[in-house]
Amino acid sequence: MAEKANDPDQELVRRAQEGDTQAFDDLVIKYSRKLYGLVYNMTSNKEDTHDLLQEIFAKAYRSLRHFRGKSTFYTWIYSIATNMTLNFLKKRGRRKGLSLDDVNSGIQNDTSFVDQGHRANPRRQSNIHELQKRLNEALQALSEDHRAVVTMFDIQGMPHAEISKILGVSEGTVRSRLYYAHQQLQGHLEDFWKR
Amino acid sequence: MNKEFQELQELLEERGQGVPADEYFEEFLSDFHRRQRQDLMRRSARSLLLERMGVWLQEMGGAKWIYGAGAAYALVIVSLFAWPRGNASKEGIEPVSLEVPEQKVLHFESERSGKKENEPPKATEF
Numbered sequence: 001m002a003e004k005a006n007d008p009d010q011e012l013v014r015r016a017q018e019g020d021t022q023a024f025d026d027l028v029i030k031y032s033r034k035l036y037g038l039v040y041n042m043t044s045n046k047e048d049t050h051d052l053l054q055e056i057f058a059k060a061y062r063s064l065r066h067f068r069g070k071s072t073f074y075t076w077i078y079s080i081a082t083n084m085t086l087n088f089l090k091k092r093g094r095r096k097g098l099s100l101d102d103v104n105s106g107i108q109n110d111t112s113f114v115d116q117g118h119r120a121n122p123r124r125q126s127n128i129h130e131l132q133k134r135l136n137e138a139l140q141a142l143s144e145d146h147r148a149v150v151t152m153f154d155i156q157g158m159p160h161a162e163i164s165k166i167l168g169v170s171e172g173t174v175r176s177r178l179y180y181a182h183q184q185l186q187g188h189l190e191d192f193w194k195r
Numbered sequence: 196m197n198k199e200f201q202e203l204q205e206l207l208e209e210r211g212q213g214v215p216a217d218e219y220f221e222e223f224l225s226d227f228h229r230r231q232r233q234d235l236m237r238r239s240a241r242s243l244l245l246e247r248m249g250v251w252l253q254e255m256g257g258a259k260w261i262y263g264a265g266a267a268y269a270l271v272i273v274s275l276f277a278w279p280r281g282n283a284s285k286e287g288i289e290p291v292s293l294e295v296p297e298q299k300v301l302h303f304e305s306e307r308s309g310k311k312e313n314e315p316p317k318a319t320e321f
Contacts, residue, residue, distance in 0.1 A: 029220065029224065032223055032224075033220065036214060037211055037214060050223070050226075054223075054226065054227055058227070058230065058231065058234065062247075062250070066250050066251070128209075135206050135210075154208065155207050155210045155211040185203055186199055189199070189203065190199070193202070
């Protein structure tokens with residue numbers, strides 16, 4: 001299979017499947033940052049992100065020997081992460097709706113998430129904070145499925161084809177979800193832009 | 196592409212640039228090892244087996260329905276053969292008695308105590 005040959009993680013995966021725990025650690029180190037971004041932008045809660053990410057890697061570790069390389073490891077672990085996060089969000093939504101305890105005050109207040117480039121200009125920084133706060137609210141108002149595609153496409157820069165493989169939907173569905181989500185987000189930010 | 200849409204995309208891109216510090220990910224890996232050890236100790240063999248079966252079924256894709264249907268069919272066949280048949284009359288049901296039950300005799304108090312004829316008699320069961 002062509003994709004199997006192109007998987008840059010093939011060697012690490014093979015070693016991890018043979019029981020080399022250091023190889024799996026290398027995979028955790030390689031993907032924890034990207035997956036953190038995915039999960040945090042979908043949950044907006046640091047504690048939930050940490051716990052979910054731990055569960056995602058634990059599940060990947062237990063399931064690794066069944067990984068046949070039909071997709072790249074990257075797509076495979078992203079599918080696990082996305083499915084587990086969507087399930088978590090659905091359960092959280094059923095449990096008590098979205099409360100302030102669930103959602104952190106926002107990435108805009110988290111110094112590690114603020115773009116370093118804006119720190120030199122306080123006025124610009126203030127505007128960015130306000131906009132990011134609004135954006136955070138707007139993202140939370142999206143459905144989980146729409147938030148997932150926005151996170152993967154706009155925030156993480158993944159191509160449509162990759163997102164469609166991860167979510168198990170057609171590229172057309174990915175594009176239509178993105179279009180709808182962008183409309184929703186623009187609608188939420190419209191009054192701020194008109195000021 | 197309008198200005199607002201461009202700004203929206205820039206804002207979203209900015210969110211992707213920030214991640215926690217390196218120390219967080221070092222601690223994350225240590226926490227992962229700690230949880231793995233705890234998990235191994237806590238999980239029973241049964242739950243591990245169930246999860247592995249679940250993963251196996253997930254990996255099978257469309258074939259799992261064929262295997263599932265086959266397993267259900269086999270279960271029905273085994274149940275049919277194992278079900279007890281034809282010996283209910285021998286063990287389970289007692290034979291019905293054909294004897295006539297003893298009749299109860301009613302005597303009237305008036306006949307014994309010599310009461311008047313127009314008084315309604317009281318029936319006493321012996």
